[in-house]
Amino acid sequence: xxxAELDHAGELDPGGERDPATEVGRAFKAAIAxxxxxxxxxxxxxxxxxxxxxxxxxxxxxxxxxxSSSELACAAQLSPPSAAEMLDGLAAAGLVQRVRSVRDRRxxxxxxxxxxxxxxxxxxxxxxxxxxxxxxxxxxxxxxxxAAVLDSLRAMFDQLADERVQSSRLSxx
Numbered sequence: 251x252x253x254a255e256l257d258h259a260g261e262l263d264p265g266g267e268r269d270p271a272t273e274v275g276r277a278f279k280a281a282i283a284x285x286x287x288x289x290x291x292x293x294x295x296x297x298x299x300x301x302x303x304x305x306x307x308x309x310x311x312x313x314x315x316x317x318s319s320s321e322l323a324c325a326a327q328l329s330p331p332s333a334a335e336m337l338d339g340l341a342a343a344g345l346v347q348r349v350r351s352v353r354d355r356r357x358x359x360x361x362x363x364x365x366x367x368x369x370x371x372x373x374x375x376x377x378x379x380x381x382x383x384x385x386x387x388x389x390x391x392x393x394x395x396x397a398a399v400l401d402s403l404r405a406m407f408d409q410l411a412d413e414r415v416q417s418s419r420l421s422x423x
Contacts, residue, residue: 274399300369303328304336308345308362308370316361318351345369 289302300308306326311317317325323333337360340346345366351357362370385393 278400278403303332304340305370305373307333307336307340308366309374311346311360311362311366312370312374316359318357318359322360340366 303326306328307322310322310325319334319337320330322337323330326333328336337346337348341348341360344363346360347363348358348360351359388396
């Protein structure tokens with residue numbers, strides 16, 4: 251479903267009221283747009299300042315002792331080449347350490363350095379209160395419902411992406 255389709259999926263219900271599914275679509279689109287704007291502004295950062303995508307890689311390592319580049323790319327929703335390039339920069343900055351796996355020498359494992367862990371915890375300490383404040387107006391049941399809606403939307407978009415890949419393969423055959 252495109253952004254335009256999300257905007258107009260249902261409009262008003264028969265009683266002339268706002269359709270809840272349309273409102274979810276509108277809010278989802280607005281949240282994605284805000285995230286894109288935030289990420290787009292990363293090109294205007296000061297030297298040495300990390301962007302959201304780099305923090306996503308670092309946060310991916312917060313709970314795990316080490317991960318492969320492909321695992322980190324998936325967790326941070328980045329392409330493997332982009333993740334590898336960013337990890338090189340993070341290693342050069344002393345925030346991550348990269349070593350070859352002893353089990354499979356083709357795999358490079360990445361882990362946080364102490365400096366990287368401190369940076370992640372500092373960022374988390376700054377962001378957690380904002381996140382909690384944004385969620386504070388909702389009870390647990392509402393938050394769990396919102397999580398279920400977002401999971402359903404993710405599944406729908408994953409299915410659409412799979413269908414496009416399948417369609418593309420069929421058209422090349």
